Amino acid sequence: MKPGDRSGTTRSPLDLAGEGAGGGCRRAVACALGGILNDESVPQLRCRIVAGAANNQLATDAIADLLARRGILWAPDFVANAGA
Numbered sequence: 001m002k003p004g005d006r007s008g009t010t011r012s013p014l015d016l017a018g019e020g021a022g023g024g025c026r027r028a029v030a031c032a033l034g035g036i037l038n039d040e041s042v043p044q045l046r047c048r049i050v051a052g053a054a055n056n057q058l059a060t061d062a063i064a065d066l067l068a069r070r071g072i073l074w075a076p077d078f079v080a081n082a083g084a
Contacts, residue, residue, distance in 0.1 A: 028045060028047045028049070028050045028051075028052075029050075029051060029052040030050060030051075030052035030053075030054045030057045031052040031053045031054050032054055033054060034054055034055050034056035034057065035056060035057070035058070035059040036057055036059075037050065037057050037058050037059060037063050037067070037074075038058075038059035038060075038063060039059070039063070039066070042063060042066050042067060042070065042072075043070075045070070045072060047072065048071070048072060048073065049072065049073045049074075049075070050067065050072060050073070050074045050075070051074070051075035051079075051080045052075075052077065052080055053077055053080055053081055054077060055077050056077070057074075057076070057077060058074075
């Protein structure tokens with residue numbers, strides 16, 4: 001498999017370093033896919049912060065509560081894209 005080639009894998013788009021979603025990182029950056037944070041991916045996160053430029057990162061509004069219950073800080077796209 002060539003670098004960046006994800007064909008034939010069943011990993012989550014949030015699978016960093018092949019260690020499950022969030023891969024033990026401190027932060028996950030959602031920049032390409034909307035709805036990437038859902039009932040399946042959030043329980044796998046091992047990061048403390050999720051931020052990124054992707055629109056509509058949450059599959060549903062209830063996912064914000066799930067992130068909060070897990071102690072994961074979420075910065076919505078309009079905050080991450082606000083600039084300095």
